[in-house]
Amino acid sequence: MRKPLVALAALILAACSNSGAASDRSPSPVGGGTAGGLIAYAAANGVGVLDPSSGKSTVVAPLPAGGAFRVAGPVWGPAAGLDHPVLYFTVHDDRPPERRTTAGVVPYDWLFRVDPFTGATDPLAASMDTMSEGPIGLVANSRYLGMSVGCCSTYEVDALDLTKSAGPLKVLARPPAQTAFFTEGAAPGSSGLLAVRAFGTGAWYWLNADAGVVNPFPLKLGPDDGPIAISPDGTMVAVANIDHGAVIEPINSALPLESPSASAAGTSTPSSTPSPAPSGVKHVNSKLLHPDGLAWSPDASQLALAVSGEVQLYKASAPDGPAATRYLTGGGVVGVSWSGPITGETFGSVKAGPGPQTAVDALLATTKLPAQADTPANRPLTKIYLWQFDSSKSSPIASISDVQEATLAKYPPMNAAVVFHHWAATDTWALLGGCYRYRVVIAGSVAPTAFTFGLTSNALCSAKPTTTVSPSPS
Numbered sequence: 001m002r003k004p005l006v007a008l009a010a011l012i013l014a015a016c017s018n019s020g021a022a023s024d025r026s027p028s029p030v031g032g033g034t035a036g037g038l039i040a041y042a043a044a045n046g047v048g049v050l051d052p053s054s055g056k057s058t059v060v061a062p063l064p065a066g067g068a069f070r071v072a073g074p075v076w077g078p079a080a081g082l083d084h085p086v087l088y089f090t091v092h093d094d095r096p097p098e099r100r101t102t103a104g105v106v107p108y109d110w111l112f113r114v115d116p117f118t119g120a121t122d123p124l125a126a127s128m129d130t131m132s133e134g135p136i137g138l139v140a141n142s143r144y145l146g147m148s149v150g151c152c153s154t155y156e157v158d159a160l161d162l163t164k165s166a167g168p169l170k171v172l173a174r175p176p177a178q179t180a181f182f183t184e185g186a187a188p189g190s191s192g193l194l195a196v197r198a199f200g201t202g203a204w205y206w207l208n209a210d211a212g213v214v215n216p217f218p219l220k221l222g223p224d225d226g227p228i229a230i231s232p233d234g235t236m237v238a239v240a241n242i243d244h245g246a247v248i249e250p251i252n253s254a255l256p257l258e259s260p261s262a263s264a265a266g267t268s269t270p271s272s273t274p275s276p277a278p279s280g281v282k283h284v285n286s287k288l289l290h291p292d293g294l295a296w297s298p299d300a301s302q303l304a305l306a307v308s309g310e311v312q313l314y315k316a317s318a319p320d321g322p323a324a325t326r327y328l329t330g331g332g333v334v335g336v337s338w339s340g341p342i343t344g345e346t347f348g349s350v351k352a353g354p355g356p357q358t359a360v361d362a363l364l365a366t367t368k369l370p371a372q373a374d375t376p377a378n379r380p381l382t383k384i385y386l387w388q389f390d391s392s393k394s395s396p397i398a399s400i401s402d403v404q405e406a407t408l409a410k411y412p413p414m415n416a417a418v419v420f421h422h423w424a425a426t427d428t429w430a431l432l433g434g435c436y437r438y439r440v441v442i443a444g445s446v447a448p449t450a451f452t453f454g455l456t457s458n459a460l461c462s463a464k465p466t467t468t469v470s471p472s473p474s
Helices: 357-366 405-410
Strands: 038-045 046-050 058-061 069-077 084-091 108-114 121-128 136-140 142-151 158-163 170-174 181-186 193-198 206-207 213-216 227-231 236-240 246-250 280-284 295-296 302-307 309-314 325-327 334-336 381-390 416-419 422-425 436-444 450-454
Touching: 038 069, 038 302, 046 069, 058 084, 058 108, 069 436, 084 136, 108 170, 108 295, 108 357, 121 357, 136 158, 158 193, 181 206, 227 295, 236 295, 246 302, 302 334, 381 416
Parallel strands: 069 334, 136 181, 295 334
Antiparallel strands: 038 046, 038 334, 046 058, 069 084, 084 108, 108 121, 136 142, 142 158, 142 181, 158 170, 181 193, 193 206, 206 213, 227 236, 236 246, 246 280, 295 302, 302 309, 309 325, 381 436, 416 422, 436 450
């Protein structure tokens, strides 16, 4: 089976190069904004933003060297309380994992949001993942973000409503009760339709995030096709082929009028039959190998491909042939996403942020076992008790310091366990960002030790700011 992602190259991008003159530039910034949108990309040195009108690029979320993190995305999407789009991406900690007798990391999957115009980088969720190489198929529109998480026949589809503040991810399909799906694309706008490909059969469907059902997919695509990108008006789809580049063809991305084939929550094999492929298929550089990502310009006149480690731009109306423009050649690009028109912000406003490693390493430091518990004799005796609470308001969980039966009965803890020299919450996406905080009690092999931590900050959101009193002049 084809690997859905290509590993990030173990190199640092020395320069953002542009080979060849651009023959189809995007509109220049107008009215205090960017009419032609900006292109987001994931490369070996980080997640960045590219201005297609000038070819300039800036890394907004740097990544550690050597392929330490495996990335999915980025994708543009909204964020509650902001009037401009932001970037979402995932990382999987690919550094050597710890073993009983060796040091290392506990591998986590992370979902991050970075505001490219302020540099603010926020962890939205974290999930221990010792079985896979991280999330794949990160897709988004103006309402939902979706992705596949897991391994092999156990991939589940998780979604996040981007119009709401930080909260848990919603499971749309989870084996064995439902089919294992690969997320391949999303219908534009606020649609709840995510394009998915079934594991094993390779059949395509709409997974309806609003209704929690599976709908027929309007095109007959192959088991090795994808990912896809649907134009902003919903009338054209660009499909990555396993080889021979990509194709563009018409599509109807409206909610299907047919009754859903089955509930996503109660079937293991959807039975809907896709409609025959329409005529008018157009090839995009059929001499290329498989593109890792595709994205349309806001007016659908151009198509961006992440392919061969670079960003390539094509005129949608051009005949089958080479790219009109190539950017970031040699940069190890594996993902691409093109925003809509952006009001009030331009490429000149883009700012670099700290990147994800600070948050990743902070969680590893927080979850390290106390030295007395981290011994061959004491590790089996160590018990981890973990609770989640919303720190924007007062909660009795914030002061839990014992693990008496009465306490556990009143406040049932989350699932957590010792993992060699660390401990971890064991449920998928158990740890959330925002104002969520976690109360921990470590007991069994040591005297009960209690503390509070969060992915974004250990301080409670309800805590009042400390007022600093200036000393009086003497």
